[in-house]
Amino acid sequence: MTFDSLSPLDGRVVGTFPVHDGDDVGAAVARARQGARGWRIQGFRGRRRVLDAWRRDIVAHLDELIAVVRAETGKPVGDARLEIMLALDHLSWAAGHAERTLRRRRVRAGLLMLNQSASLGYLPYGVVGVIGPWNYPVFTPMGSLAYALAAGNAVVFKPSEYTPAVGDWLRRSFVRAGGAPEVFEIVTGFGDTGAALCRAGVDKVAFTGSTATGKRVMAACAETLTPVVIEAGGKDALLVDADADIEAAADAAVWGAYSNAGQTCIGIERVYAHTLVYDRVVHAISERVRELRAGTDDAARLGPLTMPRQADVVREHIADALASGGVLREGALVETGQTLAPVLLVDVPESSSAVREETFGPTLVVNRVASMDEAVAKANAVRYGLSGAVFSRRRGRALAERLRGGMIAINSVISFAAVPSLPFGGVGDSGFGRIHGADGLREFAYAKAITRQRFRLLTLTTMRRTPRVDALVQRIIRLLYG
Template sequence: MARTTGPPVYGETGLAPDHLTDLASRIEPTGDRSPIPVRTPITDDEIGTVPSCTAADVERVAERARAAQSSWAETPIETRAAVLERFGDLVSDRRTELLDIVQLETGKARHHALEEVLDVPLTCSYYAANGPAILADADRSGAIPFVADASVTYDPVGVVGVISPWNYPLTLAMTDAVPALLAGNAVVCKPDERTPFIALALASLLEEAGLPDGLFQVVTGDGPTVGSALIDAVEYVAFTGGTETGRTVAEQAGRNLIGCSLELGGKNPMVVLEDADVETAARGAVKGAFTNAGQLCLAPERIYVHEDRYEPFLDAFVGATRKLSLGLEFAYGPDVGSLIDGDHLELVEAYVEGAVDDGASLLSGGRHRPDVGPFCYEPTILTDVDPDSRIACEETFGPVVSVYPVAETSEAIERANDTPYGLNASVWTEDRARGRRVADEIDCGTVCINDPYTVGWAAVDAPMGGFGDSGLGRRHGPEGLRRYVDARTIATSRIGPFDAPPGVSPGWFAAFMTGLTTLQRRLVRWLP
């Protein structure tokens, strides 16, 4: 791995500590609060502080959001869409500053940060263009044709809580917030305490785009205090994070009888069929497994390769991996950046060391690189991994992937599905029709063919979410918008109450309604 050195910590735009302090001043806790130090993984230095908010702070912010939401809900959806389209434009225009902040907070490579910045304008444009039609009043079939009708209208739920993670702090906050705002809700965002400044920068851009005051607010603090208080203060919660925390969020949301969507962990499989091009598949494995130093919920951590392609694939994959550069520049240079902090580094190291102790073979990587950065770890490829070992079953969430040979496609599918998770998978083949057939048999919310994750994530018109322990609900597409509204049915009778008219015997009316219902059922089956 080549070591690369970069420009000053504060990036291409010359971010100064005062700028981060100005962003933190957007948070207005009630009274003095202990500061939370925010450290950069690039040097492990403190770059600023944010307030440690309390449950009372969260309640006050939610009340302010609720007061602003009522007039926003009455604003025409086309006007709301225009605000969000302008916000998308601003994110694109200010991408250099946003890239610097994302890199400063996460330590990821710049081209991986760019994926976040590109995603938000696409999401804004999709919902601005399609949201009005998705949420338009809709006529539905009435109880009896020509006698009754029905229509559906959609109301915003109120205040939405967005609890966003540290690994993709820009896109995973905005992907949930943008459709919530378009639907007429207010949003209170609780970013991870390690990456608060990008959420605050986005709040500033939303304000500049014309979003009325109070509709998007940020609260900072630890999860058990601020996250729990937020769930108690809102009408819906969108959470992205670990599976065990997700269970806690779902339990609390259930007690409060509010809706929730949860994107949780994954132990994602990649299936390489015997007709796959090994160079293409290896390139996809590098992209999928080592983007953001593997700190990606969609990353493949298990690769199943048909035995006819196993050795050529390994040669190509290991060769490409060893060419990757590890570094921390604020420029498009290094291929792989840093892990988020020391605790996560220790966890990744423990997974790899445990696997090797259990007999796994280390083909590439497997080393901490403090010469590059305090938390940098080399992209790592393992083989001969015990399928029942910890690293084979648990999400590593680092630049570590295990490769296994399989004799048949059916074996690959069976092993891909041998997990409680079901977030993302990929299938590699030169026969795309066959790839689709295999994809239909893999139990994941998204399956990509000849791409590790990008074609699925970037298909913003299609829903994304997990099966099993990977979560509940969906983001993106119409499903990602309708989660934030309550549907109301308005039904009208043209003849008054549906009951026997005066003077008509109940028996005659019962026979008439039975015949009418039978005819109606037949028409439903016959008519297109």
């Protein structure tokens, strides 16, 4: 059984791929299990050589990958290029920092165990299943693929059914660069294929996608106590303080809201502007929104939505915002199709789905607040906790600390995703666990502690312990901790 990957640009078939069933997935995991042994034996430096070669191969065939990303997602060429650049930076960082982050190191044993030598190291799980999204089909899964591989695992990658050609391209590039095929396996298909991967005996699953699907992944993995890292949705807010640089805040809001046609988990969907600058903020954003045009041609700044049914969600949220009293400041409600005009909504009630639920499309809600305390309270009032942004000259750090989320940018948006040393992830319905950075490397390895007795001292762990020793322990407790 096969399925076609259709381009949202023109409906053409980008490629035809197999629908892998449980047996196919199990076979892929078995092959990866064999590959994991040799991959681990290569050590950090051997793996780095392969990953560096993979990075160079991607660069050598950059235009080819850009074309595949554009064909399957519909995003503009410039956005595809930027996504790949960020992915390359993370691939380079993971390969270059794995050894110093995960290698075994000595730790202090403490006074009580001064006769013990203690060390801590991080070992690969073995085989990691990666379930990727369609909105950033290179950058987002690379946050799991690169870090899992650098940590010494083999991977089995299940790309989204909307972007299987991108996943297949990445795997072929890895093999072309000298990586063993069984170290990077790929399975394609729909939800059942992803569920089969969760149950196929992998040692960990890294999932990126909607909160609802993330819960189903967790439920499947719970059957075998397979650990998971979940990077789910968001409803991120940008706060504009009274002393903010209005023009910079407007630029950031428009980029955060409308880049990739709003299909960004860490994108900006809400703006809370202080009443003293609210009108200026709305005016500045409106000017910039009017400069944007959605289309399928090369000159369009926004492409079509990748997933057809997501357009219906966007339309529902816009309609609900207007029905509940919100005002359509810019754009129009497009009744059909996947190519949606950028929409700016103002004065939308906080109870509206456009404020509370992830829209994942080219919309932005800008609401007025009387104070930054009110802004923080409203920003934190949703069930998501992924990321956010603050524009303020004096109180940026203080406000950022109060926002609920795993990543906050001050006087910029989404900048944390481009810093490879920073962990990426959220709380609440945005998921848990981290990719990127040292935390991301450790996410794909388990801690292993080792002690070695260097010389005999007072032995407490014996059934022949005497009353005299117990009395000595009593004195030690009072001396050290009293």
